[in-house]
Amino acid sequence: MLLQFGRLPTIVVSSAETAREVMKTHDTDLCSRPSLVGTKRLSYDFRDMAFGPYSEYWREMRRISYLELFSLKRVHSFRYVREEEVAKWINSISESTPESDIAMFHELVNKATDMLSMFAATDFFPYFGWIIDVFTGHGSRLEKCFTALDTFYQKLIDEHLDSKRTKPEQRDIIDVLTELRMDQSGLTLLPISHIKGVLMYNFDMGMAELVRKPEKMKRVQDEIRTCVGKKGKVEESDINQLQYLKMVVKETFRLHPPVPLLIPRESINHCRRACPGLNMGIAAIELALANLLYSFNWELPNGIMKEDINMDEISDLTVRMKFPRHLIPIKHNWQ
Structure with missing residues (x-):
């Protein structure tokens, strides 16, 4: 779809087939920034x-x-x-x-x-x-x-x-x-x-989805606490053993991609773009989420039910929750 924004002609790519053409087949021609x-x-x-x-x-x-x-x-x-x-x-x-x-x-x-x-x-x-x-x-x-x-x-x-x-x-x-x-x-x-x-270079949605599905939260917490034991914290060396946690992170990205529309591109020849910090970003998310779930049990404030959580999103450069929900952390008792 072609849109004319003032002096800027803008093409909106809204199908998987066209996106593949832009992002893969002709990536070398369409990867600069306006x-x-x-x-x-x-x-x-x-x-x-x-x-x-x-x-x-x-x-x-x-x-x-x-x-x-x-x-x-x-x-x-x-x-x-x-x-x-x-x-x-x-x-x-x-x-x-x-x-x-x-x-x-x-x-x-x-x-x-x-x-x-x-x-x-x-x-x-x-x-x-x-x-x-x-x-x-x-x-x-x-x-x-x-x-x-x-x-x-x-x-x-x-x-x-x-x-x-x-x-x-x-x-x-x-x-x-x-x-x-x-x-x-x-x-x-x-x-x-x-x-x-x-x-200048996603915990909200991940935690919100887990609070809405207590059985899933219990399963991932049981996996983390069984694997890590009572040593007090999750270390990166533990992450590879936490397969269910990894699936939770992947599913969160699938349901709530942080940049669904990507950054606008501009036509030019001879270059490719990708996120160089992807590995570090995922490592940080997995470690932080694992420690949050390991150290605390999470509850909604009094009077709030899981059915009341609004998962609507608001999008600008990135996507975030339209109505952020505060959770109450309760220190896990190992006794």
Whole structure:
């Protein structure tokens, strides 16, 4: 279906056969990204992997991502980071003291997602659209969101560049990026703005589906607790034995794909796009969900029945629950 959005002709692909033609057969011709106001600002002038157009820089970043950040070897080496952060998260839930940085970053990500999918008149009417954006406040909201994200990213980078920082036994992603920044050879020199751009890169639905089906939640919890025992936490070495948990994660993605419409593409020749962080993302989701189900029993607030859970979704850049539901964590008693 062809739609004309201002100056932008847009084709909507809505059948599996056509999607196969676009995503597979002609992927090399249709894999760049359009230049949009929101994505350009929040990705530091397209210095990220998701929104950047095909270019020499994008090819170099893809190479770095596959070789230095998201290779299977590197994903395994980041295991300690995932386990440490999940442990902090579980402790914060147990103590009912959510970490302020985590809560703030979650709010920033939600705002950024909204801004990336929000209508900007400049994208469709380049000569006078900026006037509309001034009246609607889109430009000021975008700049406010960018400033908040930039401050957060800068704080993380400054912590890693601090000469007084204790050298960690294992490096995390920011350590790798800052080391690449110092590398003076070839194209791997990364300015600070480029590192922030790379940093721009599903528990709600999974937990909601399990709460709606208590027998399924009990089955996956029994599997996790039987396999892990009383050692206090789920480690990544346990995940491969948790086959039912893996099926729960896969089914959640099938029922509720986080990006069902994908990011808009633009016609160009000679390149391919895929998600380099897929392995790391799935590893993080499996580990976090396993620990949530291992450490706590989950209940709905008083007066709420499982039949009352509304699974309607709202979609912008990604999909999320239209009416988020809060759950009550009850520490599992091993006695």
